[in-house]
Amino acid sequence: MEVLTVNDLWVKYYTISGIVSAVSGVSFKLRKSEMLAIVGESGSGKSTLGLALLNMVPKPGRIERGEVILDGVNILKSSPREIMKIRGSRISMVFQDPFTTLDPLRKIVDQFEEFLIEHGVDKTRARSIIKEYLEAVGLPERVMYSYPHQLSGGQKQRVSIAMAIALNPQVVVADEPTTALDVIVQKQIMDLVDSIKEKYKSSIVLITHDLALALERADTVMVMYGGNIMEYAGKTELYGNMKHPYTRGLFEALPRILQKTLPKSLPGNPPDLRYPPPGCVFHPRCEFAMEKCKSEKPPLIEVSKDHIVACHLYG
Amino acid sequence: MGLLRYTAIRALMIIPTVLILYTLVFIVLRVLPGNPVLAALGTKNIPEEQLQALMRELGLDKPLYVQYFDYLVNFIKGDMGKSMIIRGRPIASDIVDKLPATLELSIWSIIFSLIIGVGLGYLGARARSDRVKAIIRLTGSIVFVIFIPALGLSLQLLFSKYLGLLPTGGRLSTTGYFKPITGIYTLDALLRLDIPVFIDALKHIVLPALTLGLVISGPYMRLTLNNMEEIMESKMIEAYRARGVRDSKILRHAFRHVLVPVTTYTGLQFSLLMGGAVLTETTFNWPGIGTYLVDKVMYRDYTAIQAVIIIFAIIVGLTSLIVDILYALIDPRVRY
Amino acid sequence: MMRAQSIFTILKNKYISTGLIIVLVFVFMAILADIISLYSPVDPAGPPLQPPSRDYFMGTDNLGRDVFSRIVYGSRIMLMIVAIAVAMSGAIGTMLGLISGYLGGLLDRVLSFIMDSIYAFPSLILAISLSVALGASPINAAIAIAVVYVPTYFRMVRGQVLSIKNETYIEMAKALGLPSIRIVLKHILPHVTRTLMVVFSMNSADAILTEAALSFMGLTVQPPTPDWGFDLYKGRGFILLGYWWIMLFPGLSIPLLAVGFALISEGVSTLITARKR
Numbered sequence: 001m002e003v004l005t006v007n008d009l010w011v012k013y014y015t016i017s018g019i020v021s022a023v024s025g026v027s028f029k030l031r032k033s034e035m036l037a038i039v040g041e042s043g044s045g046k047s048t049l050g051l052a053l054l055n056m057v058p059k060p061g062r063i064e065r066g067e068v069i070l071d072g073v074n075i076l077k078s079s080p081r082e083i084m085k086i087r088g089s090r091i092s093m094v095f096q097d098p099f100t101t102l103d104p105l106r107k108i109v110d111q112f113e114e115f116l117i118e119h120g121v122d123k124t125r126a127r128s129i130i131k132e133y134l135e136a137v138g139l140p141e142r143v144m145y146s147y148p149h150q151l152s153g154g155q156k157q158r159v160s161i162a163m164a165i166a167l168n169p170q171v172v173v174a175d176e177p178t179t180a181l182d183v184i185v186q187k188q189i190m191d192l193v194d195s196i197k198e199k200y201k202s203s204i205v206l207i208t209h210d211l212a213l214a215l216e217r218a219d220t221v222m223v224m225y226g227g228n229i230m231e232y233a234g235k236t237e238l239y240g241n242m243k244h245p246y247t248r249g250l251f252e253a254l255p256r257i258l259q260k261t262l263p264k265s266l267p268g269n270p271p272d273l274r275y276p277p278p279g280c281v282f283h284p285r286c287e288f289a290m291e292k293c294k295s296e297k298p299p300l301i302e303v304s305k306d307h308i309v310a311c312h313l314y315g
Numbered sequence: 316m317g318l319l320r321y322t323a324i325r326a327l328m329i330i331p332t333v334l335i336l337y338t339l340v341f342i343v344l345r346v347l348p349g350n351p352v353l354a355a356l357g358t359k360n361i362p363e364e365q366l367q368a369l370m371r372e373l374g375l376d377k378p379l380y381v382q383y384f385d386y387l388v389n390f391i392k393g394d395m396g397k398s399m400i401i402r403g404r405p406i407a408s409d410i411v412d413k414l415p416a417t418l419e420l421s422i423w424s425i426i427f428s429l430i431i432g433v434g435l436g437y438l439g440a441r442a443r444s445d446r447v448k449a450i451i452r453l454t455g456s457i458v459f460v461i462f463i464p465a466l467g468l469s470l471q472l473l474f475s476k477y478l479g480l481l482p483t484g485g486r487l488s489t490t491g492y493f494k495p496i497t498g499i500y501t502l503d504a505l506l507r508l509d510i511p512v513f514i515d516a517l518k519h520i521v522l523p524a525l526t527l528g529l530v531i532s533g534p535y536m537r538l539t540l541n542n543m544e545e546i547m548e549s550k551m552i553e554a555y556r557a558r559g560v561r562d563s564k565i566l567r568h569a570f571r572h573v574l575v576p577v578t579t580y581t582g583l584q585f586s587l588l589m590g591g592a593v594l595t596e597t598t599f600n601w602p603g604i605g606t607y608l609v610d611k612v613m614y615r616d617y618t619a620i621q622a623v624i625i626i627f628a629i630i631v632g633l634t635s636l637i638v639d640i641l642y643a644l645i646d647p648r649v650r651y
Numbered sequence: 652m653m654r655a656q657s658i659f660t661i662l663k664n665k666y667i668s669t670g671l672i673i674v675l676v677f678v679f680m681a682i683l684a685d686i687i688s689l690y691s692p693v694d695p696a697g698p699p700l701q702p703p704s705r706d707y708f709m710g711t712d713n714l715g716r717d718v719f720s721r722i723v724y725g726s727r728i729m730l731m732i733v734a735i736a737v738a739m740s741g742a743i744g745t746m747l748g749l750i751s752g753y754l755g756g757l758l759d760r761v762l763s764f765i766m767d768s769i770y771a772f773p774s775l776i777l778a779i780s781l782s783v784a785l786g787a788s789p790i791n792a793a794i795a796i797a798v799v800y801v802p803t804y805f806r807m808v809r810g811q812v813l814s815i816k817n818e819t820y821i822e823m824a825k826a827l828g829l830p831s832i833r834i835v836l837k838h839i840l841p842h843v844t845r846t847l848m849v850v851f852s853m854n855s856a857d858a859i860l861t862e863a864a865l866s867f868m869g870l871t872v873q874p875p876t877p878d879w880g881f882d883l884y885k886g887r888g889f890i891l892l893g894y895w896w897i898m899l900f901p902g903l904s905i906p907l908l909a910v911g912f913a914l915i916s917e918g919v920s921t922l923i924t925a926r927k928r
Contacts, residue, residue: 088559465902590775
């Protein structure tokens with residue numbers, strides 16, 4: 001059963017230098033306690049998509065059309081007041097950089113408590129929730145009374161995760177939750193995310209640029225490029241049966257321990273989304289590009305069960 | 316404990332600063348050629364004997380280095396020397412008399428400039444239109460070039476002469492029965508629960524404080540506007556939003572971040588404020604240390620000028636100390 | 652290096668061109684004072700306290716002197732004092748800053764501490780005391796203002812020198828055995844000049860206000876010399892009686908000229924930050 005359904009979502013940024021199509025017609029479904037990884041380079045629209053899931057695309061961005069249905073309610077149609085109640089309690093977010101997302105002037109307990117009280121939890125109950133969830137993310141109770149600068153990056157990210165799960169939301173969106181951390185801490189944080197998924201049966205949207213991480217941790221992987229879905233499949237299906245040239249390019253660009261040669265890097269740069277290329281957005285960098293790719297946008301094709309590809313090679 | 320140690324060290328740091336200024340002023344006033352007594356009297360037709368007697372009385376006959384240290388030692392004991400003009404009048408008592416008036420003016424000016432500067436800056440940051448922002452930014456950079464006497468005189472002309480609402484100068488209309496405590500009249504009136512005097516004192520301080528406050532409010536406008544805008548676009552605010560915290564609370568948290576640079580700036584601002592206070596006091600006949608200085612300047616009363624400079628140096632030092640402590644209290648990241 | 656194109660970009664900057672226009676108007680006024688003013692600035696031109704009219708379009712003061720003529724001639728004193736003051740403090744401050752920053756060591760520490768102490772002190776109050784000690788005259792006022800602003804240049808130049816000093820090309824110049832003075836003059840000074848321009852024009856705005864303040868306390872000129880600040884001081888008793896024009900025009904000229912310099916400074920600094928990006 002789906003907890004989150006996204007239908008034909010379009011997001012554009014109206015900047016001074018032009019209109020940027022950050023997300024173009026993205027649809028997907030997220031089941032209970034599923035982890036979906038959205039993979040893409042920077043500028044692929046994955047972070048904008050993440051923010052759109054909470055209906056908080058920053059100015060000058062605008063959600064043009066589409067639906068984000070959380071538990072049967074289209075939150076893009078919710079009033080500002082309703083959406084405030086939904087954010088943090090039914091869908092929450094963990095950001096990339098724990099160094100900038102916590103308020104440096106306020107103690108953890110004050111920030112945490114304020115958030116809980118905003119969602120109607122009373123003060124005594126709030127205290128016990130804070131203790132419970134700090135413990136759940138593996139932090140000692142005294143962290144409560146610390147200021148963010150007294151904590152390490154990993155500890156701060158744990159605090160953010162604790163806040164993100166404290167009200168047991170159906171969906172947690174984690175935008176590059178480990179990118180700003182060092183390697184060992186990255187693994188610890190991802191283990192924590194895994195264990196939370198198991199323990200609280202939350203559904204997780206993991207936004208990352210790292211295909212290896214997605215293939216290792218997620219249940220389903222969605223590859224995005226230039227604001228469009230390129231490929232979408234279950235982890236094992238995708239690993240064994242990679243279809244889209246872009247996905248394969250990303251995969252071949254991964255460093256491998258046993259490989260003697262250097263990984264192949266993907267040639268070219270991500271497209272300027274103010275002037276997206278006609279046809280398939282990926283065609284200027286695609287080694288298999290055909291005439292058709294330059295003019296006609298490839299539809300999403302189901303190549304096998306629950307495996308969708310947007311590429312003319314399979315059309 | 317950490318804060319106490321920090322405070323103590325910072326307080327000690329004031330001493331060399333004051334010494335440097337004292338030395339500078341001493342060099343300029345005493346070492347440079349010219350007889351200070353003659354300059355003070357404004358005449359050269361004075362019998363040599365009488366001049367010598369006067370020099371002896373003021374201690375000016377001793378070698379310069381002795382004068383330098385004598386004055387320092389006496390100053391520490393609370394003796395700031397005696398006026399060269401009004402013979403025998405101790406300067407210390409003059410300063411004790413005048414200082415509260417200047418403090419009162421400074422405090423009210425800072426209050427006004429914070430209200431105007433931070434207020435407009437905040438409104439600018441919240442404004443939707445870019446034109447409003449640009450206007451506030453421009454105002455912020457222009458108000459500080461206003462010439463205080465010109466603004467002061469215009470306000471006097473408008474509020475006193477034409478509207479007849481406020482007095483043109485002085486600190487109180489009726490001084491007869493009011494016994495000050497601290498010398499800061501608005502505060503004293505409140506302490507004595509004397510509302511009519513409070514209102515009267517307030518009426519007298521409004522124009523001077525508004526003049527000075529407006530002139531120094533510019534940097535606050537820009538500081539508040541720019542910082543507030545920057546913070547509102549930060550990841551921290553995005554994270555607050557993502558947690559469903561309501562806007563009014565988010566604004567309050569963002570505003571706290573603005574207070575950090577505003578506090579720091581108030582420390583830097585203080586020397587500008589003191590300079591402005593001298594002009595404001597002159598314009599409004601405000602009997603503070605600024606008018607005192609100008610008065611002594613007119614008569615070339617060197618001892619008094621020297622004392623006033625040292626007092627100002629101490630005030631500036633103390634303010635920056637207070638600001639540093641405030642800063643440490645607002646921002647937990649500051650280590651001392 | 653200033654090519655025609657870069658001069659064009661500089662003039663295209665709205666702040667700089669507006670500022671330049673304002674400053675140049677006053678400069679021409681000072682130069683051409685004899686031609687522009689209709690009356691003598693020191694002798695009565697008509698009846699006292701005439702409101703602005705066709706004959707005296709800024710009115711006359713309590714001695715019947717033409718206010719406009721006094722404004723025009725007043726700009727001479729103002730610009731002269733400010734130019735001398737800013738040139739002196741700029742030269743001394745820059746030189747000391749270069750030496751102190753480049754040599755470092757004890758000298759640097761002592762000099763910095765002295766400069767910081769002066770910098771933290773209310774500049775106007777120091778300027779007043781210095782003018783008194785030196786005696787009231789235009790040139791002494793200029794010296795007093797100069798002394799007060801030396802630390803402004805010193806701190807900026809020293810900071811820049813410290814940040815440039817350790818860059819590779821300076822190290823290389825040292826390794827090549829170039830004498831210190833040449834390194835400072837040829838490699839460091841040109842880098843400092845851009846920021847110096849910002850400080851220079853900002854400082855001119857400050858100096859104008861300080862000059863006006865010193866004049867307002869009677870520390871620059873003797874009557875009947877026309878001077879904006881001094882005229883304001885002399886006329887203030889009449890101003891409060893309702894003769895507003897005695898105040899309005901000097902009261903506007905001072906901030907206007909200061910705004911001119913402030914705008915140039917603002918414009919130059921936006922150009923510099925824009926170039927860095």
